Amino acid sequence: LREHEEFTKVKNIATVELGRYEIETWYFSLSRKCDLKHPPGDEIYRSGTLSMFEVDGKKNKVYGQNLCYLAKLFLDHKTLYYDVDLFLFYVLCECDDRGCHMVGYFSKEKHSEESYNLACILTLPPYQRKGYGKFLIAFSYELSKKEGKVGTPERPLSDLGLLSYRGYWTRVLLDILKKHKGNISIKELSDMTAIKAEDILSTLQGLELIQYRKGQHVICADPKVLDRHLKAAGRGGLEWLKNPACIYYY
Ligand code: ACO
DSSP states (O other), X not given: OHHHHHHTSSOOOOEEEETTEEEEOOSOOOOOOOOOSSOSSEEEEEETTEEEEEEETTXXXXXXXXXXXXXXXXXXXXXXXXXXXXXXXXXXXXXXXXXXXXXXXXXXXXXXXXXXXESEEEEOGGGTTSSHHHHHHHHHHHHHHHHTOOBEXXXXXXXXXXXXXXXXXXXXXXXXXXXXXXXXXXXXXXXXXOBOHHHHHHHHHHTTOEEEETTEEEEOOOHHHHHHHHHHOOOOSTTTSOOGGGOOOO
16 A cells, blocks of 8 residues: 555656657656667567567566556556566557657566456557557457467556457457357357457446356347447457567567
8 A cells, every 4th residue: 555655646757758749647657768769679560650569578677667667657556567577568669760659558477377468558648549559459369369368457457448448348249249140159259359258248248248048148149239339339459450460479
């Protein structure tokens, strides 16, 4: 609790300058000036002007810690990671002839007992509400698919985090249900999407697409109800992630 109080005290850094943006911060953090022109680590995805870099916290400790401090400027409830060795950082950049400019990132534990595939996600404010959050979420699930695992984000989620995840899960599941002919189980949906079964169940329950019959949850996807939900649902984030096969991952 003391640590929490420590890090929610009065905002100390008013603005952050990144590329052509001067960004007003939201909360207190220990962020300092960073002179790097592009993230360290391997570029593991490129499509058009977008590149994703994978940064190992063990090899780039200070960079990893600075990313956590930067995220803290926009997050009220997360504890900071000093021990970044155990994390990978996926840094999304928009690149132009002046270099690679960070748009957002997510961190991920190298080994998670709780099947977390994302620890902390941030889109820098000038880039928010353009679909990058869902792109990052989509990317985290593509990595899980490559690992042959299902994943879920670390809890608790912030309000904006929950909105983004709900939106992503809704869009991805509705798209599959719309195309699929015949019955489909939650396990099958989970295998196809790498989304954890509990998250699928809660999303479909929220959409009132689940009935409880003979002690089992059954998906009841009436085409008219699906169409109504699809009209209301936002973008999935996958439109941005044009070619997941381009993720170069060891
Ligand atoms: N008000 C209302 N809805 C919003 C807002 C907002 N300010 N911002 C995003 N949304 C909703 C939209 O409905 C959108 O869905 P839609 O496309 O269906 O309309 C959905 O969230 C996702 O929008 P994106 O543009 O894909 O996401 P964005 O790039 O804005 O990033 C994020 C979302 C990462 C949560 C961003 O808001 C952020 O960095 N917030 C501060 C840090 C934070 O809270 N991180 C999550 C913590 S939880 C965790 O890390 C596990």
